[in-house]
Amino acid sequence: QKEVEQNSGPLSVPEGAIASLNCTYSDRGSQSFFWYRQYSGKSPELIMFIYSNGDKEDGRFTAQLNKASQYVSLLIRDSQPSDSATYLCAVSLSYNFNKFYFGSGTKLNVKP
Amino acid sequence: DAMVIQNPRYQVTQFGKPVTLSCSQTLNHNVMYWYQQKSSQAPKLLFHYYDKDFNNEADTPDNFQSRRPNTSFCFLDIRSPGLGDAAMYLCATSRVELAGRYEQYFGPGTRLTVT
Numbered sequence: 001q002k003e004v005e006q007n008s009g010p011l012s013v014p015e016g017a018i019a020s021l022n023c024t025y026s027d028r029g030s031q032s033f034f035w036y037r038q039y040s041g042k043s044p045e046l047i048m049f050i051y052s053n054g055d056k057e058d059g060r061f062t063a064q065l066n067k068a069s070q071y072v073s074l075l076i077r078d079s080q081p082s083d084s085a086t087y088l089c090a091v092s093l094s095y096n097f098n099k100f101y102f103g104s105g106t107k108l109n110v111k112p
Numbered sequence: 113d114a115m116v117i118q119n120p121r122y123q124v125t126q127f128g129k130p131v132t133l134s135c136s137q138t139l140n141h142n143v144m145y146w147y148q149q150k151s152s153q154a155p156k157l158l159f160h161y162y163d164k165d166f167n168n169e170a171d172t173p174d175n176f177q178s179r180r181p182n183t184s185f186c187f188l189d190i191r192s193p194g195l196g197d198a199a200m201y202l203c204a205t206s207r208v209e210l211a212g213r214y215e216q217y218f219g220p221g222t223r224l225t226v227t
Contacts, residue, residue: 008152034215043202043221044155088154090216098143098162098208100216102154 003027006089006103014111019076021106023089026070031094033065033072038086038105048074079110115139116219118203124225125193133188133222135203144186145216146178147202155202161186162208190224198226 003026013019021035032051036044050056050063050072062075072091076083086105093099116137125131135144142163147155159168161180175197177189190197200223206216 004154032214036218041223043200043218046215046217049215097214098160098167098206099157100145100206104152104154 004089004091004101004103006087006106008104009107010109011106012109012111013079015079015081017079017110019079019083019108019110021074021076021087021089021108022071023073023103024071025089025091025101027091027093027101028067028070029093029095030067030070030091032092032097033063034090034092034100035061035063035072035074036088036090037083038088040085044088076108079108081110081112084108084110116203116205116217118201118219118222120222121220122223122225124227125190126227127194128192131190131193131224133190133201133203133224135186135188135219136184137203137205137219138184139205139207139217140183141205141207141217142183143206143208144180145202145204145206146176146186146188147204148197149200149202149221158188193224193226195226198224200224 035048038044048063050065056063060077064073088105089103090100145160146158149155158172179187200221203219
């Protein structure tokens with residue numbers, strides 16, 4: 001079973017703080033990892049992807065991957081109210097790379 | 113700009129009345145997906161096309177069918193919508209390469225209401 005687990009939240013952080021979102025996955029064949037942001041009533045928007053262990057930074061976003069511990073995280077620095085959304089974690093597998101497996105998402109609230 | 117387009121953005125249909133949702137893409141991606149997403153849930157994969165090869169998920173109801181007449185277009189047909197089919201329907205595309213590293217992009221979605 002391909003499980004991707006996320007804390008549903010809501011995670012509340014004050015404006016300007018670092019928001020830390022976590023995701024664990026069960027299949028060790030997972031090879032590609034993605035973070036999507038989804039505003040209420042809108043479609044998911046790809047904001048980060050990571051393929052190798054370690055950190056990947058893009059602006060205020062940092063994705064962290066630890067394959068040994070089977071988790072991937074997303075850090076949002078200097079959080080803004082506009083970051084308030086649901087963040088979906090997704091993985092794809094080395095042996096079935098056509099398919100993406102999604103977590104249920106973590107709702108982030110950034111308070112002014 | 114290259115993108116994934118879905119039409120219509122909002123669709124209201126009557127119980128049991130067939131409906132077709134469309135998706136087009138200018139990304140020249142070889143894989144196209146249809147997902148169903150209900151409130152506060154993860155997107156649920158219904159099926160996907162890898163080039164012309166159709167891949168149906170085991171738990172996708174027979175009521176849902178799809179067509180991909182060419183690389184750019186894909187359609188979702190719901191033959192007899194029930195109240196439980198009210199949801200956001202998301203089309204997504206991906207370019208699968210030999211390296212197996214690629215990203216998936218979503219269209220804006222179609223919100224389906226069944227009355």
